[in-house]
Amino acid sequence: MPQQKLxxxxxxxxxxxxxxxxxxxxxxxxxxxxxxxxxVEGVNMINKHTRATQENPQGGIVEQEGPVYADKVMVYCSKCQKPVRTGAKIDDKGNKSRICKKCGVEL
Incomplete structure (x- = not known):
């Protein structure tokens, strides 16, 4: 199966x-x-049980983020203050950039 782009x-x-x-x-x-x-920072927090090592002599339970499916997240537009779909825009020089579908601002 070919790797898909996120x-x-x-x-x-x-x-x-x-x-x-x-x-x-x-x-x-x-x-x-x-x-x-x-x-994602602060999302899907999981408890990982770590063994005592030289770097971490105490060991114990460490809380860290776990991965979530990319389908469950949407890009946040700071201008719209909402999660939005993204589009692509090509400028005069041929550079491709992502834009907000609602307000058109570059993300």
């Missing part, structure tokens, strides 16, 4: 549109295109 990139501000974290907003920390998942 509609979000690392560094985008996104809003979760479904699931237990619906309505939460956060920054995309990392993308996993092969799995169609993204890691």
């Amino acid at each position: 509609h979000v990139k690392s560094g985008d501000t996104v809003v979760v549109i479904s699931g237990k974290d619906k309505g939460k907003r956060g920054k995309v920390l990392r993308t996993f295109p092969s799995e169609q998942k993204v890691l």
Whole structure:
């Protein structure tokens, strides 16, 4: 199966549109295109049990973000103050940029 492109990139501000974290907003920390998942700051928090190591002699339970499906998030437009769909715009020089479908501002 060919790898599909995601509609979000690392560094985008996104809003979760479904699931237990619906309505939460956060920054995309990392993308996993092969799995169609993204890691969003403060969303889908999981408890990871860590073994004691030299770097972490205490060990214990660490709370961290878990990946969520990219379908469950939408890019947040700071001008519209809403989650929006994105479109592409090509300028005079041939550079492609993403725009908000509602207000047309560059994301």
